[in-house]
Amino acid sequence: MAITAQMVKELRETTGAGMMDAKKALTETDGNMEAAIDWLRTKGLAKAAKKADRVAAEGLVGVAVTNGRGVAVELNSETDFVAKNADFQSLVREITKVALETGESIEVLKAAHLNGTPVEQALTDAIARIGENMTLRRMHLLQGDTVVSYVHNAAAEGMGKIGVLVALTGPADKALEIGKQFAMHIAATAPLSLSEATLDPALVERELQVQTAKALEENATADKPKPDAVIHNNIIPGRMKRFLSENTLLGQAFVINPDLTVAQAAKEAGVEITGFARVAVGEGIEKKEEDFAAEVAKTLQGA
Structure with a gap:
């Protein structure tokens, strides 16, 4: 039986499997949709679909910097336990590297290749392998004369619960030194914008x-x-x-020296902050709180 693109699309939407896996499943089962679903399940490739409706609000932010270019990538998982998994952390590290090289937006990053496979497909494969829903949610790219990164609550090198990037102009040695302090300040205070002009x-x-x-x-x-x-x-x-x-970052009292604003501290150091990014895991995601005791009580009342 001829395998059509529509059949592959339908199977992908039903199971969450990757395109090539869906096509192979249909080929192996002569186009039988139910048999193809079972084939994917036996291979562990249909798990993603079952997990897709769960809220992924934990995870890690990966950061990387090179030659005046920095990225911060948020990869979410359902539980903090998985965020501590070496497989998950490796995925964060590899995706962050790809983002640093090719990423201009989250869409471009998802289509970019990771070890010969599109990042989006690699993520689907990881969902099936690890058994939790995951979401490649955000990516921030920052460029400048000097870009400094900082990770708060680090789980491993270059990744943690909060990732910060700061772009600066001025002498590189001074920018690197005070830039780290500014990054720590941003992690702590979460400014809404660089200045009033950008608010x-x-x-x-x-x-x-x-x-x-x-x-x-x-x-x-x-x-x-x-x-x-x-x-x-x-x-x-x-x-x-x-x-x-x-x-606003430039208007805030500098946490290292509250007698100065961040703008004044930068001026004294002979540098200028031109941009920043702060990415916190799960920020803005509405987490569904489940009260198990209340659920049991409600069930007993209805019995």
């Missing part, structure tokens, strides 16, 4: 609305209300200034 205008506008409403409400219930001019010309601008200083 999302919608975010700033939303914060302005919140602070305006808050100031007006506080003034309305105050024993001694302040004039509107004081509210709009002093209190609200003051709160917005604090918001910007707390959430």
Whole structure:
């Protein structure tokens, strides 16, 4: 029986198997879809489909830097136990290397080859082999005169729970030295942007609305209300200034020396920060919390 592209596509969607594995399964079973599914299951290649609906919010961030180019790649797993697995860590390391060489976006990275196999296929194979859902979720590329990396909560060299990249201009020796400190600062403070100029205008506008409403409400219930001019010309601008200083890297107090802002510390060191990236494992993923005791109680009540 002739194996069509549509048949291969259907089998891939049903099982999560790779294209070549799906084609081989259909060939081996003369195009019988159910038999092909069973064939993949016997080979351990259909596990991925069964795992695909599970939330992968653990994992590791891999970082690598070379010649003014740095990448941070987030590979998620379902459990922290798998994140400690040597096979998983090896996969993170190899994918990060590929990203450093060829990656420009997560889509490009997934299509790039890892030991002769597309990264996306290598990930599917790993899911079947290790037995947990995994997601290649994010990749950040940063370039500059000097790029410094830092990993927080390192699980192995070049990978951990938080990966940071910092790009700087200026003397390379000074940039490398203080760049590591800036990277540690970023890991700790999680700034939203480099400066006010790069902060999302919608975010700033939303914060302005919140602070305006808050100031007006506080003034309305105050024993001694302040004039509107004081509210709009002093209190609200003051709160917005604090918001910007707390959430922009250059405006933050430097954790190594809080008497200086990061911008001032960079200037004293003779360097300039031109960009950064901070990637934390599972950031923004909604984890489903399962209360086993409550589930059992509910079952007993319905019995």
